[in-house]
Amino acid sequence: MKKDIQIPKVLDVYIAVVNEYNDLYNTQDWNAYIINMKDVDLEMVLIVTSGYSKDKMTSIFRKKIDVLPKKSYAKIELMQEDLFVLNNTFKVTFFEGNQMFDKTYLFRKNTINLKALQPIPLMDVKGVLGT
Template structure:
């Protein structure tokens, strides 16, 4: 039965962790974003994030977006720097038309840092990107 289920490959949807200046608090904050670089809107986007290591596990954070328009992005959450010592997963599910897509994005421990910054699609900023 399970072998008969077709799960399509997710393309042009990314997760980025971006270091941004916060005008209100005058600090540099790390924020997680989901990026839709497709030519179609994504509907019913569900994001479940958590961090883990051999000794520690964070609580689970959930976010729902009714719609993520084509060629756009949305903030998922503010990330504390203490989390970068952990593996951070972002499990993303969404509908494109009548088809459900699902993908897990993994930021391995200590890979989110200023030295790892690269250009982020659509956002015109630099960040740590997982495709």
């Protein structure tokens, strides 16, 4: 039964961790975003995040976005720098039309840092993309 379920490959949907200035607190913050580069809206987007290492594990964070419009992005969460020494995963599930898609994005430990910043599509900022 399980082998009969086919979940297609996710294309043009990204997770980025961006270093940006917070006007309210006058600080540089790291924020995680989901980016929809598709030409269609994504519906019922579910994101489950966690961090882990051999001997540590963070609590699980869940976020739901009813609709993520085409060519847009949404903030997922503020990330504390203490988390960057862990592997951080973002499990993303969504519907495109009547088809379900699922992908787990991984930020390996110590890969989120100022030296790794690169241009982020659609957002016109620099950050780190998950793989």
